[in-house]
Amino acid sequence: MLTVLRGGHVVDPANGVDGIQDVFVEDGVIVAAPADGRPADETVDCTGLVVMAGAIDIHSHIAGGNVNTARLLLPEFHKAFQARPKKTPLDQVGWTTEETGLRYAAMGFTTVVEPATNPASALHAHLELADIPIIDKATLVVLGNDDFLLSMIRDGESPQMVQDYVAWTLGASRSLGIKCINGGGSAAFKENVRSFSFDDVVPSYGVTSRAIVKTLQGAVTALGVPHPLHVHCNDLGLPGKCADAATATIQAAEGVPLHLAHLQFYGYGREGERAFSSQGAQLAELVNRTPEVTVDIGQVMFGQTVTISSDELNQFTIRPAGSPKKSVIIDGEANGGGVVPMNFKRSSYYHALQWAVGLELFLLIEDPARVFFTTDHPNGAPFTAYPDIFALLMSRDVRQAWIETLPKAALAMTTLEAIDREYTLNEIAVMTRAAPARLLGTADRGHLGAGGIADIAVYRPDDDKAEMFARAAYVFKDGDLVVKDGHVVKRRYGRALTVQPDADPAMGRRLDRWFDDRYGLPARWFEVPDGALGRDDPFKVMPCRS
Amino acid sequence: MSTAWIEGRSASFEEAVAAASDAIRSSRLPVVTGLASDVAGIKAAIRLAQGAGAVLDHGASQALQAHMSALTEHGMILGAPAEVRRRADRVLVIGRGAFDGAPELPSFLFSHQPDLGRAARDEAAGRRVLWLGAPDVLPAFPNEVSVEAVRCPDEALPAIAAAIRAALGDRRFGETAIGTAKVREIAEWLGGAEFGCAIWSCEELDALDVETLAGLVVDLNRTTRFTSLSRTGPGQAYGAAQIAAAATGLPLRTGFGRGFAEHDPLVNDARRLVQAGETDLVVYLSALADFETEIPDWTGEVPVIALVPDPSACSPTPRVAFAVATAGRDHDGVLFEERMASFAPFTAEAGARTGMELPSAARVLTAIAEALGAPAAAEEAA
Numbered sequence: 001m002l003t004v005l006r007g008g009h010v011v012d013p014a015n016g017v018d019g020i021q022d023v024f025v026e027d028g029v030i031v032a033a034p035a036d037g038r039p040a041d042e043t044v045d046c047t048g049l050v051v052m053a054g055a056i057d058i059h060s061h062i063a064g065g066n067v068n069t070a071r072l073l074l075p076e077f078h079k080a081f082q083a084r085p086k087k088t089p090l091d092q093v094g095w096t097t098e099e100t101g102l103r104y105a106a107m108g109f110t111t112v113v114e115p116a117t118n119p120a121s122a123l124h125a126h127l128e129l130a131d132i133p134i135i136d137k138a139t140l141v142v143l144g145n146d147d148f149l150l151s152m153i154r155d156g157e158s159p160q161m162v163q164d165y166v167a168w169t170l171g172a173s174r175s176l177g178i179k180c181i182n183g184g185g186s187a188a189f190k191e192n193v194r195s196f197s198f199d200d201v202v203p204s205y206g207v208t209s210r211a212i213v214k215t216l217q218g219a220v221t222a223l224g225v226p227h228p229l230h231v232h233c234n235d236l237g238l239p240g241k242c243a244d245a246a247t248a249t250i251q252a253a254e255g256v257p258l259h260l261a262h263l264q265f266y267g268y269g270r271e272g273e274r275a276f277s278s279q280g281a282q283l284a285e286l287v288n289r290t291p292e293v294t295v296d297i298g299q300v301m302f303g304q305t306v307t308i309s310s311d312e313l314n315q316f317t318i319r320p321a322g323s324p325k326k327s328v329i330i331d332g333e334a335n336g337g338g339v340v341p342m343n344f345k346r347s348s349y350y351h352a353l354q355w356a357v358g359l360e361l362f363l364l365i366e367d368p369a370r371v372f373f374t375t376d377h378p379n380g381a382p383f384t385a386y387p388d389i390f391a392l393l394m395s396r397d398v399r400q401a402w403i404e405t406l407p408k409a410a411l412a413m414t415t416l417e418a419i420d421r422e423y424t425l426n427e428i429a430v431m432t433r434a435a436p437a438r439l440l441g442t443a444d445r446g447h448l449g450a451g452g453i454a455d456i457a458v459y460r461p462d463d464d465k466a467e468m469f470a471r472a473a474y475v476f477k478d479g480d481l482v483v484k485d486g487h488v489v490k491r492r493y494g495r496a497l498t499v500q501p502d503a504d505p506a507m508g509r510r511l512d513r514w515f516d517d518r519y520g521l522p523a524r525w526f527e528v529p530d531g532a533l534g535r536d537d538p539f540k541v542m543p544c545r546s
Numbered sequence: 547m548s549t550a551w552i553e554g555r556s557a558s559f560e561e562a563v564a565a566a567s568d569a570i571r572s573s574r575l576p577v578v579t580g581l582a583s584d585v586a587g588i589k590a591a592i593r594l595a596q597g598a599g600a601v602l603d604h605g606a607s608q609a610l611q612a613h614m615s616a617l618t619e620h621g622m623i624l625g626a627p628a629e630v631r632r633r634a635d636r637v638l639v640i641g642r643g644a645f646d647g648a649p650e651l652p653s654f655l656f657s658h659q660p661d662l663g664r665a666a667r668d669e670a671a672g673r674r675v676l677w678l679g680a681p682d683v684l685p686a687f688p689n690e691v692s693v694e695a696v697r698c699p700d701e702a703l704p705a706i707a708a709a710i711r712a713a714l715g716d717r718r719f720g721e722t723a724i725g726t727a728k729v730r731e732i733a734e735w736l737g738g739a740e741f742g743c744a745i746w747s748c749e750e751l752d753a754l755d756v757e758t759l760a761g762l763v764v765d766l767n768r769t770t771r772f773t774s775l776s777r778t779g780p781g782q783a784y785g786a787a788q789i790a791a792a793a794t795g796l797p798l799r800t801g802f803g804r805g806f807a808e809h810d811p812l813v814n815d816a817r818r819l820v821q822a823g824e825t826d827l828v829v830y831l832s833a834l835a836d837f838e839t840e841i842p843d844w845t846g847e848v849p850v851i852a853l854v855p856d857p858s859a860c861s862p863t864p865r866v867a868f869a870v871a872t873a874g875r876d877h878d879g880v881l882f883e884e885r886m887a888s889f890a891p892f893t894a895e896a897g898a899r900t901g902m903e904l905p906s907a908a909r910v911l912t913a914i915a916e917a918l919g920a921p922a923a924a925e926e927a928a
């Protein structure tokens with residue numbers, strides 16, 4: 001069936017389009033206007049509406065062991081426990097697998113990446129992802145605190161061996177890319193190290209975080225995995241040290257692609273009475289002159305949320321700042337993790353400064369193709385806060401109205417009030433559509449050109465940009481109309497996107513023996529089988545670069 | 547061969563599904579419990595409970611609830627057994643039933659010489675185990691493991707744990723069943739661990755006891771590293787809790803009677819609902835290899851829709867019964883694996899018995915939910 005979205009303002013920066021145009025869809029794919037003038041079977045009138053590709057979220061913790069631990073830790077934040085549910089941010093977090101899909105879809109998001117899957121709980125993550133309706137999803141699998149890799153680096157094994165191990169892990173866990181979280185930090189914490197920076201050495205291995213990051217960056221690049229190594233730096237949130245960690249990591253990219261996650265949490269200096277100041281402008285400037293580096297922000301918004309991270313050392317460290325005062329810390333095999341509730345308050349100097357640092361980074365990093373739109377859900381805020389963030393980026397007046405409600409001392413430590421920039425719709429489309437597709441290597445989406453899958457979000461323009469982006473007028477997933485006027489009208493299930501670089505079968509045999517001998521577990525328990533998820537055709541393999 | 551029965555009489559699958567859905571439809575408050583199944587079976591049971599407005603609880607969730615209460619009220623530091631096996635230098639085992647239901651666990655943990663951390667670097671330090679509240683006869687440990695047994699009644703354990711916390715914090719504490727000097731000695735020994743682990747089973751503990759033990763582990767982490775294995779009972783209870791949390795946003799013992807999920811571990815206790823006469827129908831699922839598959843006595847006289855491998859063994863006769871395949875043996879699937887602290891895939895055993903011909907629990911539950919006309923959960927997000 002041929003469908004035409006007629007007369008909308010198409011914003012498709014991947015194809016250089018920003019104007020009135022029709023978009024044709026057939027069999028779930030975007031097609032060129034029929035050359036023979038064949039009439040469409042169905043017309044969706046988009047006159048006066050804005051038409052974009054479906055949005056892509058590259059970093060949102062939506063599934064897996066740590067996410068689920070947060071659910072178990074915090075039943076009181078479920079809406080059934082809230083006297084006034086609509087007033088409480090965590091009512092809106094999409095706390096169930098189902099709500100996650102429905103709420104993302106309502107905002108016009110059609111692909112979401114869970115960025116921290118422990119290899120040992122890859123199956124758990126995929127079991128949850130398989131229950132998230134509508135959207136496509138993907139995982140990044142975590143390496144860098146695992147004995148196998150650290151031993152390989154210590155023992156000077158060849159780059160080819162490391163590549164085989166990385167390839168095996170990607171294939172077994174059905175992931176789209178590799179994440180390194182405080183590389184070596186969790187391993188060091190298990191030996192009671194309480195602070196771990198980029199050039200510190202993991203006890204028992206004699207390996208630095210820098211060596212771990214560089215080794216993984218090299219392997220990812222050599223394997224042709226499209227998504228660059230995705231790095232969660234050391235010393236997250238520690239004033240002064242965090243900015244040093246991010247700076248050192250960016251400088252270590254050395255011309256090879258590298259992605260830094262939630263840069264906001266590294267944007268703090270030690271200036272001022274409270275020894276807590278903004279390094280946002282300096283980090284933005286560094287990103288601007290390091291073209292091989294991309295970042296996402298991890299914007300903080302105000303309200304109750306919960307931090308979920310495989311950075312076990314950091315999560316252990318921040319427990320005193322948590323609210324309510326309870327947490328779960330997990331000493332996993334290889335990777336650990338931690339779940340610490342956090343209540344970001346408008347009245348707090350520290351939290352207001354964090355909010356401002358995120359916006360400084362968004363606004364001072366010049367290229368919208370290198371800065372990505374995240375709250376590090378739910379760490380900075382639930383993803384349901386996205387519409388408000390779009391409004392903050394697109395309007396100086398909206399920012400000023402927020403600033404006036406926040407502690408002046410905090411804002412005085414930042415450059416935010418002096419920034420005039422307002423994102424255009426085209427820049428929003430770059431940041432949330434064209435650039436993420438390029439970053440992830442998912443060329444089938446993020447644009448509205450012929451051949452792309454028909455993931456399309458249509459918005460009703462509004463001076464109130466939060467209102468515009470909160471409820472899409474229409475959303476199509478693979479050509480199916482799934483959302484109308486912000487309401488889900490059709491339930492369907494997407495797939496998990498993966499890469500499958502070749503690994504030498506000898507590595508599989510070596511890992512069989514190693515898992516059996518060291519952990520007493522069969523290696524196949526770390527492999528996610530097709531049939532385990534209860535869905536037909538649950539995966540879509542994306543190509544690696546040759 | 548019949549695989550379905552109504553009031554003990556052989557019925558077609560479709561008739562039994564219709565009878566089950568009729569019974570659920572006319573029930574005032576059905577309880578979906580047991581949940582001793584694989585992930586597919588548990589997910590299907592959750593969907594049925596949601597559609598039926600039922601209460602959802604695991605059939606053996608007493609230990610799970612003690613663990614969950616400590617987790618949600620206090621928080622915990624938890625470890626993966628596979629990591630403990632490789633790294634732990636000092637292990638504190640608490641209570642005579644610490645390894646109940648997992649006789650292979652001591653061997654899994656201790657047959658492997660530690661090869662990470664201090665226990666690996668310093669062979670003389672090795673790995674040492676102190677069993678507080680040890681049984682008179684210790685289960686088999688691998689030969690090379692040195693186990694110090696400290697005997698005391700189980701009921702004395704919470705007070706001893708509290709006293710050890712006090713000793714660690716240099717606070718005063720009263721007399722305990724093992725004496726003040728021993729308390730101080732144990733506290734000092736625990737504090738000397740480089741990566742220690744405490745192991746207990748929640749089966750014989752109440753929520754406050756578990757909270758005290760969890761607090762001891764947190765206290766130890768002020769100066770060293772210490773983790774815990776808090777064991778939560780048999781029959782895939784923890785797996786069911788995990789799957790329920792993702793699907794409903796809440797731990798188990800959740801009711802859907804008011805059209806949305808409500809978690810209340812007291813109100814929605816399946817046993818209590820039966821004993822208090824608050825439920826008039828139990829849907830009971832138990833079809834795991836190596837786990838009790840009979841309907842438990844506590845269901846009493848309440849009518850039961852049974853999903854078990856062999857309903858002929860059920861007494862009293864279930865209202866409706868389905869013979870279902872055994873997860874972990876008769877079909878492929880996914881189970882929560884305690885040693886891995888996560889989910890693992892399993893494949894059907896070669897030459898598994900006639901169970902290969904039986905429907906899976908997931909298939910039966912899905913058919914009942916469809917017959918019930920259970921609407922898919924709310925279509926609208928906002």
